[in-house]
Amino acid sequence: MKVDETLGIVTIAAHSCANTNGTIGRIAMFTQSFRILTAAMLIVVPLFVHAKCQTSRIVAVGDAHPQGVQITEPDIAGRFNIWNGPNVRVNGEAVHLNPDLQDGHFIDWSSGPIHERPTAVALFTVSFFCFFNGGDSHDHQIYIVDYLFSPEVHGGYIFLPGRGDARYPFNAKSIVHGVEGSWFRSTKAWEDTIRPILERSVDAP
Numbered sequence: 001m002k003v004d005e006t007l008g009i010v011t012i013a014a015h016s017c018a019n020t021n022g023t024i025g026r027i028a029m030f031t032q033s034f035r036i037l038t039a040a041m042l043i044v045v046p047l048f049v050h051a052k053c054q055t056s057r058i059v060a061v062g063d064a065h066p067q068g069v070q071i072t073e074p075d076i077a078g079r080f081n082i083w084n085g086p087n088v089r090v091n092g093e094a095v096h097l098n099p100d101l102q103d104g105h106f107i108d109w110s111s112g113p114i115h116e117r118p119t120a121v122a123l124f125t126v127s128f129f130c131f132f133n134g135g136d137s138h139d140h141q142i143y144i145v146d147y148l149f150s151p152e153v154h155g156g157y158i159f160l161p162g163r164g165d166a167r168y169p170f171n172a173k174s175i176v177h178g179v180e181g182s183w184f185r186s187t188k189a190w191e192d193t194i195r196p197i198l199e200r201s202v203d204a205p
Contacts, residue, residue, distance in 0.1 A: 053130035055081050056139040060124040060147065060198055069124075069201045076193055080106045082128055082143045086177040106190040107158050113182035118157045120150040122202050126158075142174045147186065149195060151202065156186040156195060 055078055058071040071077050081104040085096045096109040124147045129139040144167045149156035161167040162181020171180070186195075 053132055053142070054078055055128050056131050057129040058194065059127045059129065060194075060201075061127075062122065062124040062198070062202070065201055068127075069198060071194065071197060076197075079189065079193060080104055080128070082175055085109055085175075086179055087175070088177075102187070102189075105187050106194075107160075108185040108187045111185045113179055113184055114157065115182060117159075118148055118183055120148040120153070120157065122150065122198065123148050124198060143171050147194075147198075148183075149186075149198075151199060156191055157183045158186050158190075159183045 056072070056074075058077045058080070059068040060071070061068040084105050085107060086094070086109065088094070088096060096105075126145050126147045127141050128143040129141050131139045144161065146159040146161075147156060148159070160177065160180045160182060161171060165181075168180060
């Protein structure tokens with residue numbers, strides 16, 4: 001069994017089982033297959049549950065707030081999720097550029113990537129958390145991005161850690177867009193909702 005953590009795919013390699021007694025050989029092969037499939041299910045199930053979870057908390061860590069600004073209100077944190085963007089399809093169609101299906105987006109995918117780091121003042125490392133299931137006693141960190149903005153300047157930017165960044169393998173366990181390593185403009189919804197909270201934290205004594 002081979003686990004590709006980058007894509008969240010479990011690959012099961014078939015092996016021939018030779019035995020002079022055909023019945024025993026078939027039983028042995030069945031037993032081996034059952035064990036492999038059981039192990040695969042133990043790996044795949046958390047990924048499926050993981051992919052359906054709703055954002056429970058957003059934590060933004062900046063120079064002035066090393067402990068992080070905690071955003072826990074369901075009507076704020078719950079508005080945004082990581083389950084959108086390139087490589088996400090609905091009914092077989094890519095929908096991240098569809099203007100009618102932008103709920104939950106914090107990245108403005110339609111503007112495309114910005115290949116050079118934007119110049120801005122305030123930088124936050126933003127983590128998304130969720131509960132994997134209703135029985136969890138605590139939520140889990142599932143994704144990390146950087147958020148950059150300058151006070152008094154319209155618009156902000158979000159960076160998706162790419163290969164070579166220590167955060168990339170962690171994010172890849174949740175979702176891979178294929179455009180990691182680039183900056184993107186943040187959405188109006190993010191700027192109207194999350195940015196004011198972080199701006200107040202920057203201005204606070």
